[in-house]
Amino acid sequence: MTRRTDAHPDPTRPGIGAPFFSTWRVGSPERQAQTVEAIARTWEGRPWGSAALLGYHVYAGHDGSTLMHYSQWRNEQGYEAYFKTLRQERNDEIDTAVPGIERVRLDRYRLYRSHARAAGDTRVPGLIVTVRIDFEPDAAEKRADWVDLVLSALAGPDADRGLISAHFHLSTDGTHVLNYAEWESDQAYDEAIGGPESPQWERVRTYPGVKGFTGNRYRHALGLVP
Template sequence: MRTTRQPDPADPRIGASLFSTWRVGTPERQAQTVEAIERAWERRGWPARELLGYHVYTGEDGDTLLHYSQWASEGAYESFVKTHRQERVDEIDTAVPGIERVALHRYRHHRSRVRTDGPVPGCVVIVDVEFEGADAERSRRWADAVFEALGSEPEPPPGGISAHFHLGTDGTRVLNYAEWESAGAHADALAAAGDGIGPAASAWRRVQEWPGLKSSTVRRYEHALGLVPDGAGR
């Protein structure tokens, strides 16, 4: 069933959070691909009770699509790949040839900060961080340091709703799924902050200069499609 509700990354039932990126080339192909995904999924039964939700987002760049699926376990996802994934992929590729599937990464939710009075998000910001080499403890400590830096700000940035930190299961990545009132609110916060959102304090410098930090990217998306098991509610 299609849902208009935004996903809850902190849902305690989630044992595996999967994020993947596709490149499709143009805004027109973004829309066509979202429609093809919806058709490929809605004409088939829900593949597994362990799949709690599947969401697709269109990138502000007019090229990318972000996929976010919430699973009870990684094993349930592996079973889906063996039995149900390929037929959906084939149908989508037939409808929109030439999709580039960039990467899929597996995460577990770590911790969240959420406004209690937050409105419905108009924009999702993905902060994707990669480290040199696998070190799960380093990833966790970095995510905690960012969390503390956010908490050290005298006032939260206008328009910010939530920040959901995820740790990569391979020990090399951290992903922050952040909800904002709008893309404009996030852009304004970045412009006002200079080096990161918030004052240029020692806490933020520590995060930015963390040993082993390889890369950090920030991309804005809009929620385009949400699919949940029938009966999960709209």
């Protein structure tokens, strides 16, 4: 069966070969809460359904309108089998409970590298931030070098103590990087981005081939595991 959990997921968990992130637009904070509960009821009322799915987590956007979904798959073949046999009936039940959900996009990734949680750090993230870094069409091969530059900065004196972890995913279509970051709090994140920019972080921001950055803030709203 399916079990609900309050624990945040570990993006570095062994066996995750295909991490997916998707976005739904639901329109209001009230509908965010209704949709999260509809997802929970739908999944908890059924068998887990796929041995290829290790965990499924839903996040409420601070914009009051969106939900982010993070699913940890062993491989893309497992997702494709689920998509063909189980996905639609579950979405239909959710849509019956909360009509008018807009499913905006689903992106497929591979985890490249992480700024891992320090040993013994037991903080529960108060804020999840995703940053999408888009690259020029001919710059896909530069994405890994850019991540390496960021991780070098995070390992140095410019690292912020309010950052718990950061996980850098390369999109399988070659267009962008997604950073899934755990922060201690909104205040810690605000202080980090509001401070002066060091030369090392300026190199990150102005790296050749980078088109732009898009950031979003979330709170963990639902975890589902087998």
